[in-house]
Amino acid sequence: MTLPDALDALLRDRAARDEPVCLFAYDLAGLRRHVSDVVASLPAPCRMYYAMKANSAGEILAALAPIVAGFEVASGGEIAKVRAADPSAAILFGGPAKTPGEIGAALDADVTRLHVESLLELYRISAAATARGRTVEVLLRVNLAGPFPDATIAMAGRPTQFGIDEADLPAAMAAVTTLPGLRFAGFHLHSLSNNLSAETHLAMLGLYRDTVLAWEKEFGVEVEVLDVGGGIGVDYQDTAHRFDWDAFTRGLTSWVGTLPAHWREIQFECGRYLTAACGTYAVEVLDVKRNHGVAWALVRGGTHHFRLPVSWQHSHPFTVFAVDRWDPEAPRPSVTDDRVTVAGELCTPKDVLARDVPVAAVRAGDVLVFELAGAYGWDISHHDFLSHPHPEHVFLGQGT
Numbered sequence: 292m293t294l295p296d297a298l299d300a301l302l303r304d305r306a307a308r309d310e311p312v313c314l315f316a317y318d319l320a321g322l323r324r325h326v327s328d329v330v331a332s333l334p335a336p337c338r339m340y341y342a343m344k345a346n347s348a349g350e351i352l353a354a355l356a357p358i359v360a361g362f363e364v365a366s367g368g369e370i371a372k373v374r375a376a377d378p379s380a381a382i383l384f385g386g387p388a389k390t391p392g393e394i395g396a397a398l399d400a401d402v403t404r405l406h407v408e409s410l411l412e413l414y415r416i417s418a419a420a421t422a423r424g425r426t427v428e429v430l431l432r433v434n435l436a437g438p439f440p441d442a443t444i445a446m447a448g449r450p451t452q453f454g455i456d457e458a459d460l461p462a463a464m465a466a467v468t469t470l471p472g473l474r475f476a477g478f479h480l481h482s483l484s485n486n487l488s489a490e491t492h493l494a495m496l497g498l499y500r501d502t503v504l505a506w507e508k509e510f511g512v513e514v515e516v517l518d519v520g521g522g523i524g525v526d527y528q529d530t531a532h533r534f535d536w537d538a539f540t541r542g543l544t545s546w547v548g549t550l551p552a553h554w555r556e557i558q559f560e561c562g563r564y565l566t567a568a569c570g571t572y573a574v575e576v577l578d579v580k581r582n583h584g585v586a587w588a589l590v591r592g593g594t595h596h597f598r599l600p601v602s603w604q605h606s607h608p609f610t611v612f613a614v615d616r617w618d619p620e621a622p623r624p625s626v627t628d629d630r631v632t633v634a635g636e637l638c639t640p641k642d643v644l645a646r647d648v649p650v651a652a653v654r655a656g657d658v659l660v661f662e663l664a665g666a667y668g669w670d671i672s673h674h675d676f677l678s679h680p681h682p683e684h685v686f687l688g689q690g691t
């Protein structure tokens with residue numbers, strides 16, 4: 292693989308220094324290009340929000356703020372990060388266990404809508420809104436009964452901590468249409484994660500439409516906003532394979548043609564699909580050895596920086612950036628034309644980034660470059676376990 296020039300130059304520079312290479316690099320220019328293309332291809336009335344739990348770095352938020360419709364957040368801390376990056380950005384506030392304090396702070400921070408996950412939460416939001424003499428727009432997050440078009444469904448159609456059970460919807464509808472301080476705007480149906488099939492996603496949208504149309508009749512309401520969640524995937528096993536965004540937006544254009552005119556906004560809230568590709572995690576191989584017949588490459592770094600592969604139980608794709616510099620007095624262990632397992636610096640056998648992967652050659656002193664590390668990488672990792680230094684975070688293409 293040839294690396295983009297800026298990344299290549301960065302790795303050359305860091306490999307020439309004395310400290311082992313250990314960094315995340317983010318391509319902000321590429322991120323802006325990708326997300327601008329995504330946003331431009333959405334038919335009205337669809338809008339793209341960024342689910343910032345995927346990567347909440349201030350530089351990422353600032354790069355995306357002028358491009359996306361706003362940010363989907365799930366904590367008071369995330370609200371503060373959005374406001375630091377853009378004081379006027381639209382905010383959608385979700386999350387399965389909001390504290391009364393967070394709800395009040397969200398109202399004070401002027402969030403656009405709240406996504407409500409239970410009956411009790413409706414009462415808490417109503418209380419916070421009336422205490423401020425306000426009315427706040429809410430969407431009800433529903434855990435659909437299913438059945439769903441595909442098995443990739445992760446957040447609904449089975450027991451999860453998310454949303455209101457479809458069977459409990461009548462009580463929630465009664466509350467949301469009568470409690471003071473609330474304005475019912477529609478439903479929120481985020482149901483799947485890392486889905487790689489455009490066809491499955493479109494089938495899902497068909498189910499959402501039919502379900503919500505039936506609810507409008509059943510409850511005598513008009514929906515204005517439907518949140519169809521995120522969940523558009525990235526293929527970590529076959530990095531050449533992409534979610535077929537063009538096919539998806541073609542189908543989406545037909546789908547929106549079937550919606551009632553009073554559905555004034557279809558909200559997408561994607562995380563992974565927007566930021567995965569902009570990030571790279573690069574770590575130097577500190578040692579190479581064999582142990583019970585297995586070749587190991589041990590790196591300066593690991594799952595405390597990049598927990599994604601263990602969290603999804605996959606081998607994360609990487610390439611080898613060859614570094615010729617080496618101390619001539621020391622042996623230089625290597626593996627050639629063999630399978631290697633990449634382990635980090637933590638004292639736990641779970642600290643593995645890739646297992647049993649064929650490589651042409653990897654030597655101590657080379658740098659392993661993990662792609663698709665921009666979403667759910669640093670942000671989901673337990674940074675201070677074992678108290679190693681944090682990686683460097685480099686933002687390329689800032690302000691270009």
Ligand SMILES: *Cc1c(COP(=O)(O)O)cnc(C)c1O
Binds near residue numbers: 523561563
């Ligand atoms: C995590 C999450 C998202 C984003 O999911 P991706 O798979 O990263 O697109 C969107 N909405 C909610 C409610 C979430 O919890």
